[in-house]
């Protein structure tokens with residue numbers, strides 16, 4: 557996947573350009589919004605499909621103090637690639653690589669007693685304390701410790717701290733509705749978070765960082781910044797949701813540009829069915845362009861008859877079903893040369909659609925559009941090195 561990869565890369569067919577200067581600019585702009593807090597660049601899921609290692613490096617170059625991943629394996633892979641600095645991972649399964657995380661200086665999250673038992677056993681074996689962030693369920697109802705179970709977890713963590721097995725360096729939580737700034741759950745979660753933090757601190761926990769904000773909360777709730785904010789989608793220059801405005805409104809630059817080259821342009825008569833199931837039938841004589849990217853590349857099948865594509869300066873729409881490896885656009889009689897670029901999404905400032913446009917066309921969230929771009933699509937890093 558890296559540019560150093562020796563295998564020939566299929567960039568003639570389809571490619572996702574990843575503009576690391578845009579990523580650095582986003583990190584700089586996000587850091588300016590959180591003057592009092594540190595910034596964690598969330599690089600889980602291969603940096604939301606953008607490539608974890610180059611994006612993590614670029615984020616650090618722009619001043620991100622922390623890196624965050626979901627799984628410990630993702631964090632350990634970053635360490636293996638040579639990434640330094642503070643790193644937190646939070647999605648643990650029983651039997652997970654706790655010892656490896658302690659040895660690699662990766663912070664871990666604990667939501668329940670089973671995880672505390674496993675991490676203290678690992679710390680004993682490793683003869684080194686684990687850095688633990690206790691996670692509170694302040695209302696998301698997903699991971700995290702319920703308020704009723706919090707006293708027991710806090711007490712057990714403090715006991716482990718007294719035994720020299722852990723250091724409780726973080727108290728944290730996650731929002732359910734931050735992309736809807738007016739949603740009452742946001743205030744309720746924030747109040748609950750303050751209570752749960754105050755309880756733990758009252759018992760003797762001395763955290764380095766308290767954190768609850770994801771990208772939408774970073775952008776809309778300064779009162780939720782605390783000591784650290786965790787920015788995922790905004791790092792990649794994508795708006796967290798329509799209620800927050802476009803990326804441009806938020807001062808963010810989209811990092812990924814997805815394009816493919818037409819492999820066939822041909823004339824067809826009216827009434828001609830297009831692609832599986834013939835869900836599109838040409839309204840009259842026209843030309844069709846074949847785009848060599850499909851759902852195996854992460855183009856949602858829900859984009860059938862809906863996804864926008866810029867070809868030869870004109871916006872076209874996916875005609876008929878997206879297949880595994882390819883889809884068709886009706887070019888309305890135009891005859892661009894094979895090899896002409898079809899832009900699926902990009903920054904949006906040159907007439908091309910944005911990832912947000914694809915999310916809307918497919919009835920999903922923009923997170924899914926960028927994250928699902930498949931391993932068969934080469935990532936091409938541009939502006940890898942900061943200049944000036």
Ligand SMILES: *Cc1c(COP(=O)(O)O)cnc(C)c1O
Pocket residue numbers: 598600626646730769770771772786787788789790796
């Ligand atoms: C993915 C994730 C984030 C980042 O969310 P964005 O909305 O992409 O900024 C932050 N915290 C946790 C726990 C996450 O899982």
